Amino acid sequence: MPVPSWQVGRSIHDDDFWSPTRFANLFLYQQRSRQLVRLLTRNGMLPLHEKRMLDVGCGTGEQLVEFEGWGARRQNLAGIDLNETRVSRARARLTCPPVTQERGADIRCGDATNLPWPDGMFDVVSQSVVFTSVPVPEVKRAVAAEMLRVLKPGGAVIWYDFLYDNPSNRTVKGIGAREIRSLFAGCEVTLQRVTLAPPLARRLVPISWMAAMVCEGLVVANTHYLGLIRKPTVQSRPEST
Secondary structure, three states: OOOOHHHOOOOHHHOOOOOOOOHHHHHHHHHHHHHHHHHHHHOOOOOOOOOOEEEEOOOOOHHHHHHHHOOOOHHHEEEEEOOHHHHHHHHHHHOOOHHHOOOOOEEEEOOOOOOOOOOOOEEEEEEEOOHHHOOOHHHHHHHHHHHHHOEEEEEEEEEEEEOOOOOOOOOOOOOOHHHHHHHOOOOEEEEEEEEEOHHHHHHHOOOOHHHHHHHHHHOOOEEEEEEEEEOOOOOOOOOOO
16 A cells, blocks of 8 residues: 555654654653543543554554553554554554454554544544644544544544644644644543653753753643543534524
């Protein structure tokens, strides 16, 4: 399956550059995880044991592995990505040995504008830096609509994406709060700015981890929105005329 032009720049060969064995990346990863756990806790979404969860743009399965580490059951996890190589790696990580006779995660290779799951199947749908790699507004709206379609009433979208354009990658265009709320009109949207700007983190973390935490706490240099987007429990009906 060919990779669309808006996916250019998300090469699997970038894995080493973003490896968590690099101190700055480890800092960014741990801080994001801490903020996400706090967000889920505040919104009464833990534990994850019985929740069905989908990761859109799942890559090699890192977020799904993290969800499993937080208590989600592997057979309740699903993911989709355009890149066949990444999908193969995610499947290898999230299958179950035949001897266990248990079903592994449902990992698909495909397009997020046409998700291959039925309506209302998932309790949680997550996306991480997917929307900012999509330059076409109609495609963004289609992906958001599909995420809501497969989400149960009262379920939640976990949002993590750039607030600003990425100066080192012109294909990455930031998405502000107004656009997020427009994409998920009618939903309850909670957003917070997280993630110290990666170039600053790479300079600061090797010198002082604590100083990097203080800078991130000031929010001014944070580059991403982390959010929870709650689907209404009852679909509103258009007013009669």
